[in-house]
Amino acid sequence: MSAILFFIAAIGVIAGAIGVVTLSNPFYAVLSLVGHLLSLAVLFLLLRAEFVAAAQVVVYAGAVMVLYVFVVAYVGDEQQSLRSTLARRSRSRGADGRRPTGVxxxxxxxxxxxIALLGxxxxxxxxxxxxxxxxxxxxGTPAYIGNLLLTRFLLVFEVTSLLLLIAAVGGVVLARRRGGLDESVDIDYAPLAIPRPLGTGTMAEAVEGPSLAYAHAGVAEAGSPTESEHDGSGGGW
Amino acid sequence: MSIAWYLSVSAIIFCIGAVGVLMRPNPLVILLCLELMLNGANLALIAFSRMWGNGDGQIFAIVVMTVAACEVCIGLGMIVAIHRRRLPIDVDELRELQG
Structure with missing residues (x-):
């Protein structure tokens, strides 16, 4: 029984890995990696590593792969057109001589x-x-792993948490938008020319009555003695 | 199943990942293939842990998974930053540091 399960999972693992390397669309490569990780979790279960298998499914196949899918969806659309144009250019620079060497x-x-393992x-x-x-x-149970992590490997545990913090800060710093807000957003206001909504008890409404204030609000003539609420040329009241 | 089978599978995964890192020009896929190599190493660690009945290998595998998650975080952040600056997402084209 465990032999059959091992061979099914091993075929899934290797097929997923080959799919990651050969599929040209990065999105399908990510999906292939998810299949690979799930099969690998079965292998971990066969090796009695229950907690690691659960962490593999939750952390890798869940969280990390979702991050990958988001980035592929963000970056990927221009990727395909870029690849076709760049494939020809990079070929002339000897990149295709590197590929068979890599294999x-x-x-x-x-x-x-x-040889080293089997021989x-x-x-x-x-x-x-x-x-x-x-x-x-x-x-391999969670109690066993937790006991080890909090007694013998406590320093490793703490250093890992520090590493996660540094990685989170680094991710935010690397992927943030540089240069602040767009400059067209900044509008200069005169000190007293704050736009006010109508009917909120401003001085112009008190002098002229609310109906007049409404009438002047949209017009805002330059020589007008009355101050309309939205023009902000004087604000002398 | 004997431990040697698991070790063989881990060696095969590691080498497939190495092929991907050496061949693919897309940094996203290179990160995926790095994950493959780390997973091969994880499988070997857990197989040896099972071989000796000792939990240290599993702790090591968990730490490797954490480091891989950090690496993905930084790597994807760099890819997003490259994309923002309208540079080509291709390791053959990004050769400013090549000297």
């Missing part, structure tokens, strides 16, 4: 890693792990 180096790395001859790698007895506080 070659990664293939060499894979062969090397597999090591270690007995423990061939076994299926340490003995495990299910329980509420055994290996």
């Amino acid at each position: 070659l180096f990664a293939g060499a790395l894979l062969v090397e890693l597999l 090591s001859g270690l007995k423990a790698v061939e076994g299926s792990g340490a003995p495990y007895a299910p329980g509420s506080r055994t290996f």
